[in-house]
Amino acid sequence: MENLPRLKRTPLYAKHLELGAKMVEFGGWEMPVQYAGILEEHQAVRHTAGLFDVCHMGEIQVLGAGAAAFLQRVLTNDVVKMAAGQVIYTLMCYPDGGIVDDMLVYKLDDEKYMLVVNAGNTDKDWNWLREYAHVHAYKEQAEDFILQNISAEVGLLALQGPRAEEILVGIGSVSLKDLRYYRFAVTELAGIKVIISRTGYTGEDGFEIYVGAGNVPAIWDLVMEAGKAQGLVPAGLGARDTLRFEAGLPLYGHELTEKTTPLEAGLEYFVAWEKGDFVGKEALLAQKKEGVPRKLVGLTMLERGIPRAGYPIEKGGVRIGEVTSGSYAPSLEQNLGLAYVLSDEAWLDNEVEVMIRGKALKAKICKKPFYRRTR
Amino acid sequence: MNYPEELSYTREHEWIRVEGKKGIIGITDYAQDSLGDVVFVELPEVGRKLKIGEVFGVVESVKAVSDIYSPCSGVVRAVNEKLLDHPEILNQDPYGEGWLIEVEMEELDSELLSSIEYADFAAGEE
Numbered sequence: 001m002e003n004l005p006r007l008k009r010t011p012l013y014a015k016h017l018e019l020g021a022k023m024v025e026f027g028g029w030e031m032p033v034q035y036a037g038i039l040e041e042h043q044a045v046r047h048t049a050g051l052f053d054v055c056h057m058g059e060i061q062v063l064g065a066g067a068a069a070f071l072q073r074v075l076t077n078d079v080v081k082m083a084a085g086q087v088i089y090t091l092m093c094y095p096d097g098g099i100v101d102d103m104l105v106y107k108l109d110d111e112k113y114m115l116v117v118n119a120g121n122t123d124k125d126w127n128w129l130r131e132y133a134h135v136h137a138y139k140e141q142a143e144d145f146i147l148q149n150i151s152a153e154v155g156l157l158a159l160q161g162p163r164a165e166e167i168l169v170g171i172g173s174v175s176l177k178d179l180r181y182y183r184f185a186v187t188e189l190a191g192i193k194v195i196i197s198r199t200g201y202t203g204e205d206g207f208e209i210y211v212g213a214g215n216v217p218a219i220w221d222l223v224m225e226a227g228k229a230q231g232l233v234p235a236g237l238g239a240r241d242t243l244r245f246e247a248g249l250p251l252y253g254h255e256l257t258e259k260t261t262p263l264e265a266g267l268e269y270f271v272a273w274e275k276g277d278f279v280g281k282e283a284l285l286a287q288k289k290e291g292v293p294r295k296l297v298g299l300t301m302l303e304r305g306i307p308r309a310g311y312p313i314e315k316g317g318v319r320i321g322e323v324t325s326g327s328y329a330p331s332l333e334q335n336l337g338l339a340y341v342l343s344d345e346a347w348l349d350n351e352v353e354v355m356i357r358g359k360a361l362k363a364k365i366c367k368k369p370f371y372r373r374t375r
Numbered sequence: 376m377n378y379p380e381e382l383s384y385t386r387e388h389e390w391i392r393v394e395g396k397k398g399i400i401g402i403t404d405y406a407q408d409s410l411g412d413v414v415f416v417e418l419p420e421v422g423r424k425l426k427i428g429e430v431f432g433v434v435e436s437v438k439a440v441s442d443i444y445s446p447c448s449g450v451v452r453a454v455n456e457k458l459l460d461h462p463e464i465l466n467q468d469p470y471g472e473g474w475l476i477e478v479e480m481e482e483l484d485s486e487l488l489s490s491i492e493y494a495d496f497a498a499g500e501e
Contacts, residue, residue, distance in 0.1 A: 328414035
């Protein structure tokens with residue numbers, strides 16, 4: 001493998017090498033793509049549990065009396081109605097409705113919020129937030145909030161899978177049974193201050209653990225040790241991708257880009273029309289009124305082949321769309337894809353062709369998510 | 376990594392076992408390990424004529440799509456159809472059960488590497 005220039009490394013870099021991980025570039029970071037193998041790690045998360053190093057994710061704090069009002073303007077979802085201890089998923093759009101990024105918002109208290117953003121977008125988000133903060137401050141005559149990029153100081157681990165709760169409870173000190181989906185607790189693990197949320201990117205039950213960067217290896221070891229009996233394995237970005245893909249969760253750079261809108265991506269649920277004005281609202285309302293030109297759909301192959309990102313989709317020789325993510329789906333044992341197609345063609349069971357190495361292979365539009373866990 | 380001495384290797388990570396006019400072709404241990412879990416294999420039709428260096432198949436892992444190049448010219452006489460339903464065999468036994476195709480050879484690529492040369496080459500790829 002070539003030497004990649006100045007990639008960032010997480011506090012667990014040495015640990016990954018020790019565990020025999022294959023390292024790859026992702027969003028400017030050198031990250032483990034797999035340890036034992038993607039399929040094995042995928043199945044572990046579906047059936048027992050996996051631990052992911054996701055320290056590459058960015059964290060941005062918004063502090064002050066005006067924090068909520070600012071976020072209400074710059075994000076699509078409703079921040080003002082959040083309770084302390086709650087997490088929401090949201091998009092951040094440009095005025096034209098294109099997506100800057102998708103992210104989680106944590107409300108610590110009325111004057112303290114944390115945004116968790118994609119690694120590869122952290123700088124872009126930071127710059128956009130700062131730029132818009134000036135506009136907002138000018139418009140509203142309000143300068144009662146500050147932004148802090150705390151990405152370098154905050155580490156993040158994701159413990160995912162049906163046995164995740166049991167494993168964390170085993171470490172003690174926290175009552176996680178009461179922690180509902182998309183809620184978090186500020187607590188301690190073995191005397192180390194952490195934030196634990198019941199969130200994830202796999203389609204399974206699980207938790208995300210925020211901890212000071214210096215304490216990341218200690219928490220990793222603690223959780224790995226506690227999970228031994230339950231079959232916990234380290235899991236890499238490869239499995240993270242197949243898991244999120246099966247669960248129909250979008251990935252920035254694939255399903256979401258500056259050229260796609262939340263409506264096209266089927267994420268209108270996270271656009272709070274009623275909350276008042278926000279960046280992108282006008283453009284999105286116009287698109288809603290006119291109807292979206294294309295939609296994100298699921299694809300299942302009817303002939304042998306794996307759809308991959310960028311492959312064209314045709315119908316009767318006419319191009320109607322493009323694959324954004326595609327893979328062999330280990331939990332469904334099928335070759336599946338996510339794709340944008342023209343809205344007129346975006347109907348269930350519509351037979352289309354995916355162009356794979358010059359051949360038109362039959363596929364049909366199917367329901368997504370492909371995988372839903374049984375609760 | 377294991378690179379049997381009786382095989383010849385390409386810089387694109389294929390191996391060929393020459394038995395008289397017959398050539399059996401597969402991918403190396405290094406190739407299967409780099410790809411990771413193989414989930415899809417596309418093979419040529421029996422009877423297809425191959426040139427040296429021609430792409431005759433595709434091996435896909437969860438994350439990667441990899442073309443397979445022919446180390447010889449000739450005619451495809453058999454393909455390993457077992458791989459179509461069980462691509463994982465390629466990871467488990469790349470030099471045995473995981474063979475890809477059998478070719479009636481015309482000419483062998485003159486640039487092929489020995490086991491020792493290939494081991495050096497593969498080590499340099501990492």
